Amino acid sequence: MDEIEMFLEEAKELMGKAFAHVGQELTKIRAGKANPTMLDGVMVSYYGAMTPLHQVASLTTPDPRTIFIKPWERGTIPDIERAIINSNLGLNPQNDGQQVIINVPMLTEERRKQLVKQVGQECEHGKVSIRNIRKETNEQLKKIKGVSEDDVKNAEETVQKLTDDYIIKIDGVMKKKEVEIMTV
Incomplete structure (x- = not known):
């Protein structure tokens, strides 16, 4: 038994x-609302190693349509943008020199x-x-x-x-x- x-x-x-x-x-799977978990699978090239996005930056959602990605090091901003574009999530990252901003479009x-x-x-x-x-x-x-x-x-x-x-x-x-x- x-x-x-x-x-x-x-x-x-x-x-x-x-x-x-x-x-x-x-x-x-996004439901039209911005959620940092949408980016869980995104890997960023960080000093030559593929690293999960959340390990190179902080992710916040100030409102239901926006995700702010504030990298620990400003030099990684282009790598973060490239990783998001290459992830095929249909998101278009922009940056203001300090952080990457993603506006989540309406579905x-x-x-x-x-x-x-x-x-x-x-x-x-x-x-x-x-x-x-x-x-x-x-x-x-x-x-x-x-x-x-x-x-x-x-x-x-x-x-x-x-x-x-x-x-x-x-x-x-x-x-x-x-x-x-x-x-x-």
Whole structure:
């Protein structure tokens, strides 16, 4: 029974991580409001090394349409601008000599629909991960020696319930993000 519990705990932990990953990916999809997490994937060339943007500058949002990026060293401003342009986020950085300023444009209806599709894809990736965890856990449960078929069956039902719960959570997050994106 201890072995079954161990597999169930591991499955729960992995599903939780998959759900958290979906949440992180969805924060990178902008919903028309300026948010420093939109720039999480941006890497800046800093003394020859690719470094995350948040490690070379402070990011603030003074209003819902603007992001200020104040680098620790002024000489990195051109590198920061280049990194943002090359990141394909559709953002146009400007600088005032002290900091980089990004004005987040209003989303068009077409762009909103593209973002909703992107949200759906990210959520589907999360669901697939959770189903794969279920499959792997069930395979591991069947390989356990010295336990009754009923115990294995009960454990599989528990894994299925976990899977259903996490898929419902992902659907909830997806609907919330879609509403956020489609709200003008």
